[in-house]
Amino acid sequence: MQPKLKKLLALQDADRVIMAMEAELEALEPEISLLDGSVQRAEDALVAVRGALEDATTRRQDLETRMETYKVMQERRRQKLEWVRGAKEASALMAEIDLARTVLAKEEADWIRSADEVQEREARVEQGAADVTAEVESQVDRRAEIAKIQEECQSRLAEASEVRKKAAAKVERNLLQVYARIQKGRAPFAMYELHADACGHCFTSVPMHLRQQIGSGEALPTCEACGVLIYQAE
Numbered sequence: 001m002q003p004k005l006k007k008l009l010a011l012q013d014a015d016r017v018i019m020a021m022e023a024e025l026e027a028l029e030p031e032i033s034l035l036d037g038s039v040q041r042a043e044d045a046l047v048a049v050r051g052a053l054e055d056a057t058t059r060r061q062d063l064e065t066r067m068e069t070y071k072v073m074q075e076r077r078r079q080k081l082e083w084v085r086g087a088k089e090a091s092a093l094m095a096e097i098d099l100a101r102t103v104l105a106k107e108e109a110d111w112i113r114s115a116d117e118v119q120e121r122e123a124r125v126e127q128g129a130a131d132v133t134a135e136v137e138s139q140v141d142r143r144a145e146i147a148k149i150q151e152e153c154q155s156r157l158a159e160a161s162e163v164r165k166k167a168a169a170k171v172e173r174n175l176l177q178v179y180a181r182i183q184k185g186r187a188p189f190a191m192y193e194l195h196a197d198a199c200g201h202c203f204t205s206v207p208m209h210l211r212q213q214i215g216s217g218e219a220l221p222t223c224e225a226c227g228v229l230i231y232q233a234e
């Protein structure tokens with residue numbers, strides 16, 4: 001085999017490893033997205049119940065403030081009743097006090113409902129927080145496995161990149177440019193073996209004169225159909 005062909009193949013071997021590692025890393029992405037999504041959904045649910053709790057707490061606080069005001073006003077009416085002289089005025093005040101008592105009773109009933117609601121929502125927040133923790137914990141083992149795979153891939157990727165750099169430095173410049181251009185094309189790799197009398201990538205038959213060049217190793221022709229470099233395996 002021609003030395004320049006050997007050097008190119010060394011480059012392609014490094015690229016093969018790089019592509020495999022990149023593909024392996026990429027293949028993990030959907031699963032990582034699923035895991036992230038599950039945590040995100042639990043967190044979103046928690047945010048929603050926290051918001052609902054905040055609303056209920058505000059409602060309860062508003063009711064308490066209003067009830068305080070009613071109680072103060074009612075107390076004033078009672079005090080006023082003590083020094084009111086006229087019977088007509090007193091009975092009007094009594095009627096007012098009765099009405100206010102009814103209103104206050106209704107407000108108190110509302111407050112009890114509101115307080116129940118706060119409690120119920122507090123429980124939901126607690127459950128929501130537990131759900132987030134449970135989801136995160138359920139993923140710990142798989143996340144660790146994924147991290148390990150990623151680490152291994154990254155380390156092999158770094159290694160292959162070093163190998164590639166050295167291999168590329170040995171290939172002559174214009175051949176490297178040809179290789180890079182073909183690599184950017186549709187075929188996964190730039191170089192394919194001659195299979196019987198056809199291109200190893202697209203399986204279009206290679207004309208006799210090119211096969212002779214390939215066989216003698218004197219040239220590194222490209223496939224007329226798909227453009228990859230064709231070589232003869234030893």
Ligand SMILES: [Zn+2]
Pocket residue numbers: 199200201202203204223224225226227228
């Ligand atoms: Zn081809």
